[in-house]
Amino acid sequence: MAAFTLKINSQNxxxxxxxxxxxxxxxxxxxxxxxxxxxCGVAQCGACTVYVDGQTVRSCSLPxxxxxxxxxxxxxxxxxxxxxxxxxxxxxxxxxxCGYCQSGQIMSAAALLGLNPKPTDRDIDLAMNGNICxxxxxxxxxxxxxxxAKSLEG
Amino acid sequence: MTVHDxxxxxxxxLKVGAGLAIGVYIARGGKALAQTPPxxxxxxxxxxxxxxxxxxxxxxxxxxxxEFGQGPFTGMATLVAEELDADWSQMRADHAPSNPVLYKNLxxxxxxxxxxSAIANSYEQMRKVGAAARAMLVSxxxxxxxxxxxxxxxxxxxxxxxxxxxxxxxAFAEKAxxxxxxxxxxxxxxxxxxxxxxxxxxxxxxxxxKSNGSAQYTLDINDPDTLTALxxxxxxxxxxxxxxxxxxxxxxxxxxxxxxxxxxVAVYAKGFWPAKTARDLLKITWNDSKAESRGTPQLLTEFxxxxxxxxxxxxxxxxxxxxxxxxxxxVEAEYVFPxxxxxxxxxxxxxxKWEGDTASARFGSQFPTPDHAAIAKVLGIGIDKVHxxxxxxxxxFGRRAQQSTHVALELAEVVKAAGPGxxxxxxxxxxxxxxxxxxxxxGIHRMRGVVRDGKIEAWSDTIVGQSIMKGSAFEAxxxxxxxxxTAYEGSHDIPYEVPNFKCDLHQVxxxxxxxxxxxxGHTHTGYAVEAFVDELLQAAGQDPVEGRLAMMxxxxxxxxxxxxxxxxxxxxxAKIQSGRARGVAVVESxxxxxxxxxxxSMGEEGPIVHQVWCAVDCGVAVNPDIIxxxxxxxxxxxxxxILYAEQTVDEGRPVAGNFDAYRSLRINEMPKIDVTIVASTxxxxxVGEPGVPPIGPAVANAMAKLGLARPRQLPxxxxxxx
Numbered sequence: 001m002a003a004f005t006l007k008i009n010s011q012n013x014x015x016x017x018x019x020x021x022x023x024x025x026x027x028x029x030x031x032x033x034x035x036x037x038x039x040c041g042v043a044q045c046g047a048c049t050v051y052v053d054g055q056t057v058r059s060c061s062l063p064x065x066x067x068x069x070x071x072x073x074x075x076x077x078x079x080x081x082x083x084x085x086x087x088x089x090x091x092x093x094x095x096x097x098c099g100y101c102q103s104g105q106i107m108s109a110a111a112l113l114g115l116n117p118k119p120t121d122r123d124i125d126l127a128m129n130g131n132i133c134x135x136x137x138x139x140x141x142x143x144x145x146x147x148x149a150k151s152l153e154g
Numbered sequence: 155m156t157v158h159d160x161x162x163x164x165x166x167x168l169k170v171g172a173g174l175a176i177g178v179y180i181a182r183g184g185k186a187l188a189q190t191p192p193x194x195x196x197x198x199x200x201x202x203x204x205x206x207x208x209x210x211x212x213x214x215x216x217x218x219x220x221e222f223g224q225g226p227f228t229g230m231a232t233l234v235a236e237e238l239d240a241d242w243s244q245m246r247a248d249h250a251p252s253n254p255v256l257y258k259n260l261x262x263x264x265x266x267x268x269x270x271s272a273i274a275n276s277y278e279q280m281r282k283v284g285a286a287a288r289a290m291l292v293s294x295x296x297x298x299x300x301x302x303x304x305x306x307x308x309x310x311x312x313x314x315x316x317x318x319x320x321x322x323x324x325a326f327a328e329k330a331x332x333x334x335x336x337x338x339x340x341x342x343x344x345x346x347x348x349x350x351x352x353x354x355x356x357x358x359x360x361x362x363x364k365s366n367g368s369a370q371y372t373l374d375i376n377d378p379d380t381l382t383a384l385x386x387x388x389x390x391x392x393x394x395x396x397x398x399x400x401x402x403x404x405x406x407x408x409x410x411x412x413x414x415x416x417x418x419v420a421v422y423a424k425g426f427w428p429a430k431t432a433r434d435l436l437k438i439t440w441n442d443s444k445a446e447s448r449g450t451p452q453l454l455t456e457f458x459x460x461x462x463x464x465x466x467x468x469x470x471x472x473x474x475x476x477x478x479x480x481x482x483x484x485v486e487a488e489y490v491f492p493x494x495x496x497x498x499x500x501x502x503x504x505x506x507k508w509e510g511d512t513a514s515a516r517f518g519s520q521f522p523t524p525d526h527a528a529i530a531k532v533l534g535i536g537i538d539k540v541h542x543x544x545x546x547x548x549x550x551f552g553r554r555a556q557q558s559t560h561v562a563l564e565l566a567e568v569v570k571a572a573g574p575g576x577x578x579x580x581x582x583x584x585x586x587x588x589x590x591x592x593x594x595x596x597g598i599h600r601m602r603g604v605v606r607d608g609k610i611e612a613w614s615d616t617i618v619g620q621s622i623m624k625g626s627a628f629e630a631x632x633x634x635x636x637x638x639x640t641a642y643e644g645s646h647d648i649p650y651e652v653p654n655f656k657c658d659l660h661q662v663x664x665x666x667x668x669x670x671x672x673x674x675g676h677t678h679t680g681y682a683v684e685a686f687v688d689e690l691l692q693a694a695g696q697d698p699v700e701g702r703l704a705m706m707x708x709x710x711x712x713x714x715x716x717x718x719x720x721x722x723x724x725x726x727x728a729k730i731q732s733g734r735a736r737g738v739a740v741v742e743s744x745x746x747x748x749x750x751x752x753x754x755s756m757g758e759e760g761p762i763v764h765q766v767w768c769a770v771d772c773g774v775a776v777n778p779d780i781i782x783x784x785x786x787x788x789x790x791x792x793x794x795x796i797l798y799a800e801q802t803v804d805e806g807r808p809v810a811g812n813f814d815a816y817r818s819l820r821i822n823e824m825p826k827i828d829v830t831i832v833a834s835t836x837x838x839x840x841v842g843e844p845g846v847p848p849i850g851p852a853v854a855n856a857m858a859k860l861g862l863a864r865p866r867q868l869p870x871x872x873x874x875x876x
Contacts, residue, residue, distance in 0.1 A: 001407045001408075017427070018407065018408075018427065018428070018431065020427075020431075021427045022427065025425060025426050025427040028373075028374075028426070029376075029382070029424075029425035029426055029427070030425065033367075034367075034374035035366070036367070037371075037499070037500070037548070038373060038426070038501075039499050039500075039501075039584065040584045040812050040813050041583060041584055041585075041812075042812050042813075042814065044812060044814055045499070045813055047499060074367070075366065076367050087365045090361065090365040091361045094358040094779060094780075094783065095361070095365070096223070096360070096361055096364035097222075097223030097224070097225075097549075097783065097787055098364075098498070098499060098500070098546075098547065098548045098549040098550075099223065099360065099364025099365075099369050099546070100371060100498075100499040100548025101548075102364050102365060103367045106365060124821065125821060125822035126822075128821045128822075129821050129822045130820075131821070132499070132813060132818045132820060133499070133790075133821075134497060134498055134499045134549050134551070134791070134818060135223045135499075135549060135787045135790075135791070136786070136788075136789070136790020136791050136793075136794065136819055137783070137790075138790055138819075138820075138821040138824035139786045139790075139824060139826070139827050140783070140786070141821060142821065142824070
């Protein structure tokens with residue numbers, strides 16, 4: 001066990017955990033933010049996607065000891081304009097079915113729009129194919145990303 | 155057994171307890187008001203009913219069906235709001251607790267979700283709830299305003315009198331509760347519907363919470379002092395613990411306890427990671443004397459041998475053997491279907507706190523009534539001492555509907571072993587979930603058909619498979635003549651007129667637990683029937699659409715969706731151009747008719763499906779956008795599995811443990827989808843499952859038009875991994 005200070009959504013949180021603990025479980029079990037989900041534990045499904053210093057990472061496969069002072073953003077702290085546009089588009093198109101993967105989908109989609117404000121279908125495929133949706137709500141995920149991009153144009 | 159067999163009953167729907175009218179349950183500041191305080195047992199068993207109208211004008215519908223994406227929150231609320239004349243913006247939904255009387259599925263007789271039945275069984279019931287509440291609000295307003303109720307109208311959540319008086323529901327809610335509950339409230343004529351079947355007026359009630367991380371699933375339960383429990387289960391199906399050494403596991407910081415439970419060894423820890431770390435350190439010797447030792451290669455050999463002789467006859471018309479003997483073109487096909495895991499995004503889990511004489515459980519229970527009874531039995535307390543609250547689940551596809559109640563039993567055993575006063579969250583890892591069995595059964599269809607003079611003269615289908623229902627409470631209603639009807643549903647009742655027909659089944663016992671998987675028997679019968687009829691039509695030189703239609707004289711709704719999808723896709727034959735071809739399939743399941751056309755080309759690895767057109771007839775379409783969403787999702791779910799998914803078993807041990815070996819469809823593989831809903835006044839049927847079956851055979855049939863064989867062994871891409 002070791003003590004770590006994690007800066008999550010601009011707030012410092014002290015956690016005392018095994019250094020190998022994946023960031024996902026520190027966020028969920030120790031800090032108590034549950035919007036970030038566990039789906040596979042092996043960086044296959046993307047349900048655990050968070051930002052570390054603005055980059056999307058699979059928090060299930062990143063040990064707490066590797067974080068240092070880097071800033072972590074979870075779905076609860078997503079406050080970029082791209083994030084807001086994506087969330088609005090998600091609701092407008094009723095994208096979620098079971099909803100369990102959607103935090104990860106939204107984190108990936110907002111990151112995509114931050115880098116590429118007008119993604120093509122191909123860009124969406126490349127940016128989003130690490131996020132599995134077992135309900136296969138992919139038609140609406142794609143449409144909502146285009147919708148969010150459009151809303152950001154104005 | 156149909157919805158119409160169950161008369162609207164005041165007791166079961168609008169009243170509970172002795173003389174306690176809580177049909178319209180009024181809450182003020184979140185606290186329930188009732189004419190008389192409910193008895194303790196009532197609080198436990200039936201705290202409320204279907205509707206809560208609060209002073210803030212919100213109307214919360216308590217949904218007796220679990221919401222895991224298929225849309226019952228929105229669906230039930232639509233039915234209530236329609237008859238209540240509520241404004242959609244005031245509608246809310248939440249899960250009803252477990253109560254086998256109040257919240258039973260009218261098709262099952264117990265509380266449960268499955269068989270695409272949520273809307274089908276609730277259509278009248280929920281409308282009557284809304285109509286009754288409306289009548290009570292009107293009556294309350296009439297009293298208050300001292301005017302005849304007949305002069306009062308309700309529109310978009312506003313109660314009005316021609317004198318100009320008006321008020322909202324919240325203001326009359328408390329008074330409405332004291333009005334008599336109408337025994338048989340009048341329902342609207344469908345021509346006056348404002349919400350049911352209308353486009354753009356109803357939005358899902360759960361989209362916002364599922365877009366900001368606030369939706370609460372079982373994994374998110376974090377009550378104070380909750381212990382996370384993981385169980386080490388036998389690697390082989392049917393193995394048991396011979397002995398174990400927990401010393402290393404107990405030494406892991408955060409680990410609280412290790413206990414043997416009936417199906418393995420449970421580790422209790424403060425959080426998932428210490429529990430998982432400790433579980434990996436357990437040293438367990440398994441007793442495999444009663445375990446399944448066969449694997450899928452052995453089963454394939456056994457099943458294949460069996461399939462070469464007729465099984466027990468399910469249905470026979472004419473004489474298939476005589477028709478074959480008469481000559482013509484004999485076409486034969488063997489289709490092999492793998493075990494499939496449901497692999498919902500949220501692996502299985504459950505939470506409970508046991509206080510010794512009472513218990514409170516929360517999880518995504520798809521069959522609350524049997525789960526509730528199972529928990530009470532293990533804990534040795536009355537059902538009335540156990541509170542079970544269903545909550546959102548991250549998918550299911552059938553996995554959380556357990557006739558065996560195995561998760562509820564496991565939860566109760568783990569909680570019991572931990573001792574009273576300790577809240578426990580039982581968590582399955584992805585690998586536990588993938589290797590935990592309860593798969594779509596492995597099986598074979600051996601087909602024979604004869605085409606003579608351009609017509610299909612004979613059809614025979616010998617099925618070899620494992621029963622889903624055997625030994626369960628559902629055996630009584632699903633077995634016919636000793637055979638599990640869900641193993642052949644869709645195969646014995648094909649929509650095509652064929653003069654000589656036979657369907658028979660070898661029902662085989664295997665020690666690998668199986669379960670219904672989104673669309674149940676139709677997952678394989680839909681493929682076998684629709685791939686084979688296409689092959690026969692090809693042999694007969696007929697167009698896949700025209701040829702099917704010509705044999706559908708007695709299947710007008712099949713023909714209806716087939717015509718609709720042909721029009722939507724502008725079907726002009728299989729249309730081979732620039733490496734692309736089209737295929738079609740039509741399957742009825744759970745009373746809903748779905749036809750799909752796919753357009754695909756072949757990539758290096760396998761088919762690339764570019765577009766799918768889909769026509770669905772589900773009777774009255776209550777929520778058109780949810781119907782479209784379920785068709786889209788059903789197509790994607792079906793496509794991913796037909797292309798890539800297979801759980802193999804090696805000497806009793808399931809092999810694939812995660813999405814690297816059990817490949818899931820990803821966004822880059824999702825086709826464009828156009829859905830049309832066929833207008834209908836038939837009673838509504840479900841849409842959660844029926845989108846799944848046609849996609850596989852439609853893909854196979856398109857492949858055939860590219861000169862490839864229709865895949866005989868699924869998945870289409872063998873050995874797929876990511």
